[in-house]
Amino acid sequence: xxxxxxxHNTTSLLSLTTNMSSSASSASSSxxxxxxxxxxxxxxxxxxxxxxxxxxxxxxGGRKDAVALFRHGAELFALEDRCCHADKSIxxxxxxxxxxxxxxxxxxxxxxxxxxxCPRHQRKFAGGLYFNLRTGEARTPEYTRKxxxxxxxxxxxxxxxxxxxxxxxxxxxxxxRSTQVxxxxxxxxxxxxxxxxxxxxxKIPLRTRGSAGPSSxxxxxxEKRLREGDDENDEGEKFLSAPLLEVEEVNHxxxxxxxxxxxxxxxxxxxxxxxxxxxLRARIDGRxxxxxxxxxxxWDEWRDTSRVRLLIKIYPDGLxxxxxxxxxxxxxxxxxxxxxTTLQLPSFDSPGKAVPSPNTPSHLILFAxxxxxxxxxxxxxxxQELSGWSSATLLCSYRQPADLLCAQALLEQAAATxxxxxxxxxxxxxPGSLQQDGAMLPPPLQGFSSEGRAxxxxxxxxxxxxxxxxxxxxxxxxxxxxxxxxKECLPPRLRSLASCVxxxxx
Numbered sequence: 004x005x006x007x008x009x010x011h012n013t014t015s016l017l018s019l020t021t022n023m024s025s026s027a028s029s030a031s032s033s034x035x036x037x038x039x040x041x042x043x044x045x046x047x048x049x050x051x052x053x054x055x056x057x058x059x060x061x062x063x064g065g066r067k068d069a070v071a072l073f074r075h076g077a078e079l080f081a082l083e084d085r086c087c088h089a090d091k092s093i094x095x096x097x098x099x100x101x102x103x104x105x106x107x108x109x110x111x112x113x114x115x116x117x118x119x120x121c122p123r124h125q126r127k128f129a130g131g132l133y134f135n136l137r138t139g140e141a142r143t144p145e146y147t148r149k150x151x152x153x154x155x156x157x158x159x160x161x162x163x164x165x166x167x168x169x170x171x172x173x174x175x176x177x178x179x180r181s182t183q184v185x186x187x188x189x190x191x192x193x194x195x196x197x198x199x200x201x202x203x204x205x206k207i208p209l210r211t212r213g214s215a216g217p218s219s220x221x222x223x224x225x226e227k228r229l230r231e232g233d234d235e236n237d238e239g240e241k242f243l244s245a246p247l248l249e250v251e252e253v254n255h256x257x258x259x260x261x262x263x264x265x266x267x268x269x270x271x272x273x274x275x276x277x278x279x280x281x282x283l284r285a286r287i288d289g290r291x292x293x294x295x296x297x298x299x300x301x302w303d304e305w306r307d308t309s310r311v312r313l314l315i316k317i318y319p320d321g322l323x324x325x326x327x328x329x330x331x332x333x334x335x336x337x338x339x340x341x342x343x344t345t346l347q348l349p350s351f352d353s354p355g356k357a358v359p360s361p362n363t364p365s366h367l368i369l370f371a372x373x374x375x376x377x378x379x380x381x382x383x384x385x386x387q388e389l390s391g392w393s394s395a396t397l398l399c400s401y402r403q404p405a406d407l408l409c410a411q412a413l414l415e416q417a418a419a420t421x422x423x424x425x426x427x428x429x430x431x432x433x434p435g436s437l438q439q440d441g442a443m444l445p446p447p448l449q450g451f452s453s454e455g456r457a458x459x460x461x462x463x464x465x466x467x468x469x470x471x472x473x474x475x476x477x478x479x480x481x482x483x484x485x486x487x488x489x490k491e492c493l494p495p496r497l498r499s500l501a502s503c504v505x506x507x508x509x
Contacts, residue, residue: 071093072170075136080163088121089124089293091123101116106140119136134157159176242338249332254408258314262311271340274344278381279298280343345378351478353504368501370478379399386423393424394425398428398457430453462494477489
């Protein structure tokens with residue numbers, strides 16, 4: 004038999020259909036062919052894990068032209084992969100049955116239904132920001148001013164279908180609710196007894212909703228406070244109206260922005276973890292935009308000198324970075340949060356994990372590109388105070404030596420380690436760049452550098468010291484698509500052992 008797709012407006016998990024015609028067996032063995040019209044392949048159904056999202060790129064090719072695809076029980080769901088509040092991807096979010104919650108901008112209560120939580124806002128909006136998997140409508144556990152003032156309260160929904168074990172997602176979104184019911188006879192379950200998926204979906208545990216965390220409204224640039232009125236977030240934690248003190252050029256597109264602690268304003272609480280960041284927020288073109296940045300300065304510097312230094316790359320099409328590039332030194336201010344936990348120690352779990360492990364991973368694998376190297380400096384520094392780890396391997400990818408960032412700090416951390424060994428590798432993707440500009444690298448760094456892309460062969464060589472039974476934590480920080488690319492570069496022998504964290508989705 005082969006799979007016949009049913010697209011429904013119902014929430015039922017029990018409607019399953021199969022085609023038992025005599026021609027079905029030959030059809031199931033043929034290569035999948037994309038359905039006519041606007042559909043894009045999302046891979047094999049057998050490769051979709053229960054409860055784990057996948058980012059599907061649409062033909063537009065841009066960062067925003069993507070769909071978050073989820074498999075839960077006997078259903079497939081496809082939503083626009085972009086949170087309606089801060090444009091962050093949602094495919095890395097947890098699926099929950101939200102129960103009684105706020106279901107619209109007016110604060111009405113109702114059943115939230117099956118939802119995905121935005122990873123970027125899991126500690127905000129007084130309990131998190133969610134999207135119903137069937138309708139795309141925004142949900143939140145408690146009604147807050149911040150939720151009410153969002154520009155939109157939904158993300159778009161796309162259709163899905165399965166043909167011969169291949170999953171397809173519609174290029175154009177639909178306005179009505181859309182769910183996909185998978186046949187019991189789908190490729191990866193064809194040998195299971197009838198009703199297997201229906202039995203299975205009733206056993207899938209849903210993550211318990213965690214606690215809320217800091218967040219706040221924001222503003223637009225001028226010489227006064229960026230936004231008049233309340234400067235507290237939904238949890239009562241204040242954002243600072245931080246003045247721009249200085250801008251220090253690092254290279255052709257990266258700068259260190261020095262922001263000050265406002266005079267007469269009490270210091271925020273110190274960071275709860277040595278791996279932390281701050282959030283900058285502004286109203287840009289009528290929309291509230293916030294971005295997280297890891298300081299290159301320490302909490303001690305903030306406390307003792309009232310200064311926070313942020314290494315920021317200016318992108319030609321970046322909303323926040325173009326906004327920052329126009330701020331005036333000594334005049335402009337911006338909303339800045341206090342310290343926010345990036346990773347929980349000693350396990351290096353994401354802050355959204357309700358019960359983090361009490362153990363330090365025996366081996367850390369770190370992948371960074373561009374300014375994604377900054378949190379890696381914090382991670383390596385934090386290892387100096389931890390025991391129980393054997394190695395930390397950091398692979399940094401840049402286009403050319405002129406783009407290199409934080410190299411001296413990384414070398415110092417590697418040299419200072421006492422409890423384990425730190426392996427460093429810097430790779431430059433532009434052909435000939437290392438030969439042409441390698442002389443500008445610090446001499447100690449030249450032995451840790453190579454030319455070429457960060458691929459599986461390089462990772463296999465770099466990680467040859469990691470045993471096959473190691474407790475691994477993989478942490479990735481870089482541009483869009485970098486996380487998925489580096490997961491694919493992991494040696495196959497290590498993939499099943501690794502717990503992966505994408506810092507750009509936290």
